[in-house]
Amino acid sequence: MSYHVLVVEDDAVTRSKLVGYFQNEGYTVSEAESGEQMRSMLQNHSIDLVMLDINLPGEDGLMLTRELRSQSDIGIILVTGRTDSIDKIVGLEMGADDYVTKPFELRELLVRVKNLLWRISSARNAGTVADQKNDTNVVRFGEWMFDIQRRALSRNGEPVKLTKAEYELLVALSSYPNQVLSRERILNMISHRVDAPNDRTIDVLIRRMRAKMEFDPKNPQIFVTVHGEGYMFAGD
Numbered sequence: 604m605s606y607h608v609l610v611v612e613d614d615a616v617t618r619s620k621l622v623g624y625f626q627n628e629g630y631t632v633s634e635a636e637s638g639e640q641m642r643s644m645l646q647n648h649s650i651d652l653v654m655l656d657i658n659l660p661g662e663d664g665l666m667l668t669r670e671l672r673s674q675s676d677i678g679i680i681l682v683t684g685r686t687d688s689i690d691k692i693v694g695l696e697m698g699a700d701d702y703v704t705k706p707f708e709l710r711e712l713l714v715r716v717k718n719l720l721w722r723i724s725s726a727r728n729a730g731t732v733a734d735q736k737n738d739t740n741v742v743r744f745g746e747w748m749f750d751i752q753r754r755a756l757s758r759n760g761e762p763v764k765l766t767k768a769e770y771e772l773l774v775a776l777s778s779y780p781n782q783v784l785s786r787e788r789i790l791n792m793i794s795h796r797v798d799a800p801n802d803r804t805i806d807v808l809i810r811r812m813r814a815k816m817e818f819d820p821k822n823p824q825i826f827v828t829v830h831g832e833g834y835m836f837a838g839d
Contacts, residue, residue, distance in 0.1 A: 606651040606720050607631040611641045613659050624709050633641045638662035652678035652720060652747050672698025678719045744838030749773060762817055768793060772808045776836035785833040809834055
């Protein structure tokens, strides 16, 4: 994946140096020399990170930082010739993610950019996974509905009570539909809920779940035994 970086710098030499360096490192790079150009770029392109000079003509980079942060979670690295630590503190308070003082090593700036983009990417991925988990919190099979988050099992709307161990067993098995799980693996997934667990614990729990959920416990269609291997959740 090629990240898109926007360099906002009024000094043409510095701007050209940054653009060339990051392009050579494989980034897509756009440039702007003012707040107005920056806004135009952000409207027309999908930008992942902004390198923003504090000392821009007409508009203060710190105010632009606050404006950017109020509108998005875009990565912001302030680049400035100022050495006053107050500017650094204010910049971070305004919402900047990092701060580099001129003169700076390009390789150091590259490391900061990589680290920030990695953090942003990780946060976004975590959000996506969370959304996916929320989408899969409810498992439906046949006449049954299992709301994992609410710990609620129901058949045609009628609630069926589960013990903690039974709940853990159903979570474990329904998370791997149509896959054979060994007793040992299931035990590892639920043992923190069970006192003095052993292989027989799983067999007892399976029998209890069949009694509660199977139309014919002696001919199970949901909790299927795979001889010599373990159990499989076969709920449709």
